Amino acid sequence: MRFGLVAIAALAFAILPFGTASAIGLEDIVDGENHYPWEMVALPGTKCGNGSQYKFYVYDSPTSNNLLLYFEGGGACWDYDSCSGRLGILGAANRNGLPDDYIEGTLPKFVAPLVNGNDPGIPFRSRTDIITKGWDVVYMPYCTGDVHVGNSTTTYVDPLGQEPPLIWYHNGYNNTIAALNELASRFPSINKLVVSGFSAGGVATGVGYYFARQILGPSAGYMINDSGPVFPAPNASSNSRPLHDTITASWDLPSVFDQLPATFNDNDFGSINVMMALEFPNDRLAYTGYSRDFNFSRFSYERFYPGITPAGILAKWKQDQDALVAQLKQFPNFSYNIPWERQINDSHCSTIITFIGSHNCPSIRKKRWYELWEWPWSQSWKCPGTFQTMEDFIDRFIGQNQRFRLVEPPNGYNAEDPGMSIVAPLINDAISGA
Numbered sequence: 001m002r003f004g005l006v007a008i009a010a011l012a013f014a015i016l017p018f019g020t021a022s023a024i025g026l027e028d029i030v031d032g033e034n035h036y037p038w039e040m041v042a043l044p045g046t047k048c049g050n051g052s053q054y055k056f057y058v059y060d061s062p063t064s065n066n067l068l069l070y071f072e073g074g075g076a077c078w079d080y081d082s083c084s085g086r087l088g089i090l091g092a093a094n095r096n097g098l099p100d101d102y103i104e105g106t107l108p109k110f111v112a113p114l115v116n117g118n119d120p121g122i123p124f125r126s127r128t129d130i131i132t133k134g135w136d137v138v139y140m141p142y143c144t145g146d147v148h149v150g151n152s153t154t155t156y157v158d159p160l161g162q163e164p165p166l167i168w169y170h171n172g173y174n175n176t177i178a179a180l181n182e183l184a185s186r187f188p189s190i191n192k193l194v195v196s197g198f199s200a201g202g203v204a205t206g207v208g209y210y211f212a213r214q215i216l217g218p219s220a221g222y223m224i225n226d227s228g229p230v231f232p233a234p235n236a237s238s239n240s241r242p243l244h245d246t247i248t249a250s251w252d253l254p255s256v257f258d259q260l261p262a263t264f265n266d267n268d269f270g271s272i273n274v275m276m277a278l279e280f281p282n283d284r285l286a287y288t289g290y291s292r293d294f295n296f297s298r299f300s301y302e303r304f305y306p307g308i309t310p311a312g313i314l315a316k317w318k319q320d321q322d323a324l325v326a327q328l329k330q331f332p333n334f335s336y337n338i339p340w341e342r343q344i345n346d347s348h349c350s351t352i353i354t355f356i357g358s359h360n361c362p363s364i365r366k367k368r369w370y371e372l373w374e375w376p377w378s379q380s381w382k383c384p385g386t387f388q389t390m391e392d393f394i395d396r397f398i399g400q401n402q403r404f405r406l407v408e409p410p411n412g413y414n415a416e417d418p419g420m421s422i423v424a425p426l427i428n429d430a431i432s433g434a
Contacts, residue, residue: 032120202228
C-alpha cells in the first residue's frame, strides 16, 4: 500500500508542468512523520534573535526513560546581511521568530528520523523503525543564528545604508541552559541520553553536550553531530580560523568558553572535540557528514575567501575534514561515519529526511569488466562486502556501544544510482518549496 502511494506521488511529480513542481510537499514523499502529543515550553528570559519568545517542545513517552535532545539546524548569522535575511540561504533561519504551532511544520515533523523513530518510507523504500522509537524527545528549534550557543545582544548596521540598524539577540546559550534546567526537573532519571542535531544543530552538540551531560546526569551519554563539524583551527592560517574568529566576536563566545573546563583551549574552537572526549571518557561520541558537503562548506569559506570557486571550497572542506578525523582518532570514545556524497540537499546532513544514500562503503571500487552485467547495469561502482547503512550505524552505536570509524573514498555510486535519480529531485524540490 505504501509503495502505491509514493508511486502516485512520483507520477504526479512527473506530469506537473515545468515551474509548478513545488506543489508537491515533503509530506507527499516521506512516509514517517511524528504525531507526538508535544508540549510547548516557553521559559522567561528565553528569546529568538528578533527578541520574541523562544519555545521548545517536549514529548514525554509513557514507556521510556531514554531521552533524545535534538538541536535544529538552519544556517547562522554574524552581520546585518546574514541576520536580516538578505543573504538567503547563507543566513539565519526563523529570523522572524517561532509561532506556537511551529512543531507542526514540515521541518520538525519530517526532517529528523532520529526524532520520529524511523527511517521513513519514500518511493521504492519501506519505513523502518530505529532505536529511538518510543523515546522521550526534546526538540530545540533554532531562531538565534548562533548555533544555539551565542551570548550577546548586537546591533548590526546595514552596509548599504538602506535599512535601520538591526538589534539581534544571540541568545542561544541562555535558551539552551534554561531548557536544560527545566528538563532536569522533568526527567530526574534518564537512562540513555542522546544529544544530536543537524547542521547548526550539529555544531550545538559540542558545547551543548557538555552542559547537557552536567545538568541532566544520565546513566549513559551519547552524542551524534550530523554535519556541524567544529574543525581544528589552531592558528591564523587554518582554513576555518576566519569563521571561528568572526563568530567568537559576534556571539561573545568567550563568555561561554569561560564555563568550559580546562581541557578546552579557547584559542582553538576545534578543541571542543578534545574536551568532550577527555571529560566523558565512558561516553560514546560521533561525527557524521559528507565529504562533498556543499552547504556547510559555503558557510565555512565562501565569505572569507573572496573569489573562491566551488572546487576550492570543497578542497578546503576535505582538508579540514581530514584534520578532524586525525584529531578524533586520538580518542577511543569517538566514532566517525563519513560517506562521500549524496544528491540530496547538496550532500549536506546524512541523518535527515531519509537514510537513503547515507550508506558508507570504505571498500567501494569500480566494477571489473566481468561484473558490468550485475544489476543495476547503469551502476559502474560496486561495494563488495562492507556496505554500512546509516540505520545500522545508529542502532549499533547507541544500542551496542560499538565504535565505528568509516571514511568512504571518492566514488560515483550515488550519482549513478537509478533510485537516487528518482528520489533526490523529489526531495530537493519539496525542500526548496517548503
